[in-house]
Amino acid sequence: MPGRVEGKVAFITGAARGQGRSHAVRLAQEGADIIAVDLAGQVASVPYPMATPEDLDQTVKEVEALDRRIVARQADVRDYAALKSALDEGVAQLGRLDIVCSNAGIASFGPADELGETTWQDMIDINLTGMWHTCKAAIPHLVEGGRGGSIVITSSDAGLKGFPNLAHYVSAKHGVVGLMRTLALELAPHMIRVNSLHPTSVNTDMIQNAPTYELFAPDLAEKDRTKERLTERFQTLNALPIPWVEPVDISNAVLFLASDEARYITGVPLPVDAGFMVK
Amino acid sequence: MTGRVEGKVAFVTGAARGQGRSHALRLAQEGADIIAVDLAGQVASVPYPMATPEDLDQTVKEVEALDRRIVATQADVRDYGALKAALDDGVAQLGRLDIVSANAGIFSFGRAEELPEQTWQDMIDTNLTGVWHAAKAAIPHLRAGGRGGSIILTSSTAGLHGYENMAHYVSAKHGVVGLMRTLALELAPDMIRVNSVHPTSVDTDMIQNAATYALFAPDLDEKDRTKERLAERFQAINALPIPWVEPADISNAVLWLASDEARYVTGVTLPVDAGFMAK
Numbered sequence: 001m002p003g004r005v006e007g008k009v010a011f012i013t014g015a016a017r018g019q020g021r022s023h024a025v026r027l028a029q030e031g032a033d034i035i036a037v038d039l040a041g042q043v044a045s046v047p048y049p050m051a052t053p054e055d056l057d058q059t060v061k062e063v064e065a066l067d068r069r070i071v072a073r074q075a076d077v078r079d080y081a082a083l084k085s086a087l088d089e090g091v092a093q094l095g096r097l098d099i100v101c102s103n104a105g106i107a108s109f110g111p112a113d114e115l116g117e118t119t120w121q122d123m124i125d126i127n128l129t130g131m132w133h134t135c136k137a138a139i140p141h142l143v144e145g146g147r148g149g150s151i152v153i154t155s156s157d158a159g160l161k162g163f164p165n166l167a168h169y170v171s172a173k174h175g176v177v178g179l180m181r182t183l184a185l186e187l188a189p190h191m192i193r194v195n196s197l198h199p200t201s202v203n204t205d206m207i208q209n210a211p212t213y214e215l216f217a218p219d220l221a222e223k224d225r226t227k228e229r230l231t232e233r234f235q236t237l238n239a240l241p242i243p244w245v246e247p248v249d250i251s252n253a254v255l256f257l258a259s260d261e262a263r264y265i266t267g268v269p270l271p272v273d274a275g276f277m278v279k
Numbered sequence: 280m281t282g283r284v285e286g287k288v289a290f291v292t293g294a295a296r297g298q299g300r301s302h303a304l305r306l307a308q309e310g311a312d313i314i315a316v317d318l319a320g321q322v323a324s325v326p327y328p329m330a331t332p333e334d335l336d337q338t339v340k341e342v343e344a345l346d347r348r349i350v351a352t353q354a355d356v357r358d359y360g361a362l363k364a365a366l367d368d369g370v371a372q373l374g375r376l377d378i379v380s381a382n383a384g385i386f387s388f389g390r391a392e393e394l395p396e397q398t399w400q401d402m403i404d405t406n407l408t409g410v411w412h413a414a415k416a417a418i419p420h421l422r423a424g425g426r427g428g429s430i431i432l433t434s435s436t437a438g439l440h441g442y443e444n445m446a447h448y449v450s451a452k453h454g455v456v457g458l459m460r461t462l463a464l465e466l467a468p469d470m471i472r473v474n475s476v477h478p479t480s481v482d483t484d485m486i487q488n489a490a491t492y493a494l495f496a497p498d499l500d501e502k503d504r505t506k507e508r509l510a511e512r513f514q515a516i517n518a519l520p521i522p523w524v525e526p527a528d529i530s531n532a533v534l535w536l537a538s539d540e541a542r543y544v545t546g547v548t549l550p551v552d553a554g555f556m557a558k
Contacts, residue, residue: 001280181557184518184554184557185518185554185557185558188517188518188519188520188554189520191519191520193519193554200543238467239463239464239467239545239546240467240470240472240543240545241467241468241470242543245543249542249543252540252541253540253541253544255540256535256540256541261531261532261534261535262531262532262551263528264479264519264521264524264528264551264552264553265532265549265550265551265552266518266519266553266554266557267518267550267552267554267555267556267557267558268549268550268552268556268557270544270547270549271544271546271547272541272543272544273543273544273546274543274545275463275464275467275472275545275546277546277547278460278463278464278545278546278547279464279546
């Protein structure tokens with residue numbers, strides 16, 4: 001029985017772990033081949049350990065275990081030429097492009113008036129400019145295919161609402177909503193759809209770390225910032241009584257938007273957020 | 280292979296034809312049994328022919344052809360007692376309730392200051408109060424199941440955007456968004472999710488009729504208001520180069536929201552609108 005994206009090729013940034021790996025696996029389960037990119041390295045301003053080359057290798061293993069093809073490259077979304085080169089190579093090997101998951105992103109924190117210049121710049125360069133780079137590299141391939149396509153941009157509830165201590169993250173995540181809306185209009189004549197996803201907290205290494213725990217529970221002593229205590233804090237933000245969603249929940253939304261079931265959905269910001277936005 | 284809503288029971292209002300029939304069929308294709316309700320009669324203020332009992336019979340035939348069970352009752356969503364009786368009977372026969380598609384709706388037009396009292400009232404009663412009635416009747420059954428659930432309210436791009444000549448329709452469809460948001464909050468502790476879908480023009484009898492054609496092309500002579508000419512007019516409103524979406528496109532969104540793939544999606548307005556909202 002054909003999968004819901006059978007025979008398609010998906011380009012995924014930030015694919016080494018977390019949500020990106022989950023999207024690669026979910027789309028592969030439904031019949032897609034994958035072009036996977038990740039910095040697989042550390043950015044100095046980011047206060048938690050980022051993905052490694054071994055993580056990217058693991059994504060490759062898991063996709064190949066599903067009998068799908070994958071082309072994986074280390075590349076920095078801030079470096080347009082490197083990103084384009086990785087994508088072009090992937091398309092050359094896999095033969096086409098249909099889906100883009102612009103997912104690569106970082107988090108860091110600080111009050112707006114205290115953020116360092118580099119901390120601000122890294123965030124805008126990766127979480128906003130990197131997304132534009134991803135789309136820019138992909139558009140010629142999608143247009144050339146003549147089959148339309150689906151671009152899914154990972155924003156955040158922080159792309160729709162403000163959060164203290166995240167001015168740079170909120171600005172970038174709001175910015176990609178604007179990017180999504182303009183791309184939806186520009187690419188509509190080609191039947192290339194563009195939408196954004198807005199997760200609440202997702203259960204990955206981006207939140208399960210000491211600096212994020214400190215952000216969410218500054219009043220607790222460090223020794224008291226356990227996962228159990230933080231679970232309570234995260235849960236108070238959501239409407240549904242859960243602290244966070246799983247990466248697969250975001251992947252299921254990616255899959256829906258990437259598939260022909262959503263063939264006329266474009267220009268939409270879609271929260272997958274346990275009701276956070278409605279609270 | 281199990282369907283995406285295998286073994287679940289869905290309550291669909293306005294199921295005799297158009298989007299409602301499409302939802303009943305799509306959910307049945309994916310393993311659900313159906314409780315179907317429709318007025319299957321005419322409302323005087325509505326300027327096009329509405330569904331008939333024969334239409335509702337046809338929906339029953341098509342669901343049964345998929346080897347799923349269906350309980351179909353003629354009922355007016357404005358009549359809470361009758362609607363509740365129909366749903367209670369359906370749940371008694373089919374054993375449970377998991378999904379609600381509050382889809383029943385009417386359409387009529389006029390300038391805001393010229394709408395007759397009855398025209399306004401029929402619209403609010405059917406397109407807003409009737410949606411509340413469907414949710415109200417369903418909630419005890421969903422709670423009794425202890426399995427959460429998914430309520431999908433059919434709004435419109437007119438629930439997010441103003442349109443001339445339909446102040447009552449726009450008001451009701453906007454109201455449905457507010458109802459959705461409150462229900463999402465109230466039902467969150469029970470893990471019952473509530474979302475709204477916002478179609479652009481859908482290719483059904485609600486738009487393919489002389490009265491709607493006159494609304495969209497008042498400058499054309501009646502004899503020139505052909506489907507082809509109207510298609511140009513409808514297409515000018517959307518971003519994607521299509522005049523209307525198919526009922527199946529809305530059904531695919533309903534299916535996704537009804538399924539466990541969207542288990543943490545709640546409080547969301549989901550346009551299925553060929554980019555109308557982005558324009």
